Amino acid sequence: xxxxxxxxxxxxxxxxxxxxxxxxxxxxxxxxxxxxxxxxxxxxxxxxxxxxxxxxxxxxxxxxxxxxxxxxxxxxxxxxxxxxxxxxxxxxxxxxxxxxxxxxxxxxxxxxxxxxxxxxxxxxxxxxxxxxxxxxxxxxxxxxxxxxxxxxxxxxxxxxxxxxxxxxxxxxxxxxxxxxxxxxxxxxxxxxxxxxxxxxxxxxxxxxxxxxxxxxxxxxxxxxxxxxxxxxxxxxxxxxxxxxxxxxxxxxxxxxxxxxxxxxxxxxxxxxxxxxxxxxxxxxxxxxxxxxxxxxxxxxxxxxxxxxxxxxxxxxxxxxxxxxxxxxxxxxxxxxxxxxxxxxxxxxxxxxxxxx
Ligand code: PEP
Ligand code: MN
Numbered sequence: 001x002x003x004x005x006x007x008x009x010x011x012x013x014x015x016x017x018x019x020x021x022x023x024x025x026x027x028x029x030x031x032x033x034x035x036x037x038x039x040x041x042x043x044x045x046x047x048x049x050x051x052x053x054x055x056x057x058x059x060x061x062x063x064x065x066x067x068x069x070x071x072x073x074x075x076x077x078x079x080x081x082x083x084x085x086x087x088x089x090x091x092x093x094x095x096x097x098x099x100x101x102x103x104x105x106x107x108x109x110x111x112x113x114x115x116x117x118x119x120x121x122x123x124x125x126x127x128x129x130x131x132x133x134x135x136x137x138x139x140x141x142x143x144x145x146x147x148x149x150x151x152x153x154x155x156x157x158x159x160x161x162x163x164x165x166x167x168x169x170x171x172x173x174x175x176x177x178x179x180x181x182x183x184x185x186x187x188x189x190x191x192x193x194x195x196x197x198x199x200x201x202x203x204x205x206x207x208x209x210x211x212x213x214x215x216x217x218x219x220x221x222x223x224x225x226x227x228x229x230x231x232x233x234x235x236x237x238x239x240x241x242x243x244x245x246x247x248x249x250x251x252x253x254x255x256x257x258x259x260x261x262x263x264x265x266x267x268x269x270x271x272x273x274x275x276x277x278x279x280x281x282x283x284x285x286x287x288x289x290x291x292x293x294x295x296x297x298x299x300x301x302x303x304x305x306x307x308x309x310x311x312x313x314x315x316x317x318x319x320x321x322x323x324x325x326x327x328x329x330x331x332x333x334x335x336x337x338x339x340x341x342x343x344x345x346x347x348x349x350x351x352x353x354x355x356x
Contacts, residue, residue: 023066
């Protein structure tokens with residue numbers, strides 16, 4: 001079988017279950033996806049880094065037997081997540097083509113270093129590095145550099161954007177924070193960037209929207225979770241889709257041409273414009289979250305019959321923001337104008353609640 005090489009196919013489509021659970025579930029899902037001709041790589045989690053113990057933590061080595069059977073039957077490359085030295089050794093023993101480092105592992109320099117050392121001078125295997133859970137680009141960059149320092153060829157390394165954990169309210173399980181991706185891309189301009197809409201969205205209805213946005217932003221591929229019976233999945237049930245739905249979703253993504261075919265698209269100006277559009281949409285998403293919080297304050301004030309405008313508190317906010325934004329390259333006048341506009345909108349919201 002020909003060795004899998006990153007960059008041979010764009011867009012690169014990776015699909016498969018969150019976890020390999022049973023032989024039947026793994027084989028059936030993988031064969032349906034592979035035989036559609038729309039999927040380039042089959043993924044499955046074998047060792048699962050779960051938030052809490054006591055939940056399903058992966059089927060282990062036997063899952064690699066099922067995956068290598070998929071590879072034998074279809075000729076399609078296989079991908080699994082690795083988080084330590086033993087995982088790497090075991091996966092390589094079963095002929096896994098692509099190893100990926102998960103978001104919970106990228107946050108740990110010790111774990112990444114251990115993986116990098118297990119891959120020392122490995123010229124064959126492809127390694128995809130997911131962004132860390134936290135929006136920390138240096139940590140992501142550091143993980144890639146650890147691999148390179150251990151002699152993993154840069155051309156064998158790719159990146160996966162799976163969204164960032166966020167403590168505030170969001171429609172997404174892990175909000176995409178696209179501007180982070182632009183930053184990472186500028187650090188590794190040649191590296192393939194793959195989007196994982198499943199872990200960004202956490203639910204099915206949002207998947208296509210995120211996948212399309214990734215295609216519009218010139219991503220190089222998609223990694224998506226699919227399961228023959230998603231509702232009964234042992235992990236990430238709410239975000240997995242049936243192989244049929246997965247294939248139809250993939251059919252609906254409109255991929256955009258990159259560089260050579262469309263030099264205008266890749267021009268520096270265009271990249272900056274896309275970045276600005278993304279930041280603007282995130283700014284307004286944050287503003288809307290702020291207003292929802294203001295609404296809650298309005299309800300509390302109404303319940304305890306307190307006046308809306310509390311000038312001491314407002315003066316304090318203004319002072320704090322002006323001192324905080326010093327050195328950010330924003331004029332004091334601009335900061336004041338923005339704050340005033342936000343304050344007005346907030347008061348209007350609260351007024352509405354008071355007078356309801
Ligand atoms: C996964 O791909 O199943 C997974 C655990 O993803 P992440 O590391 O992005 O949470
Ligand atoms: Mn998952």
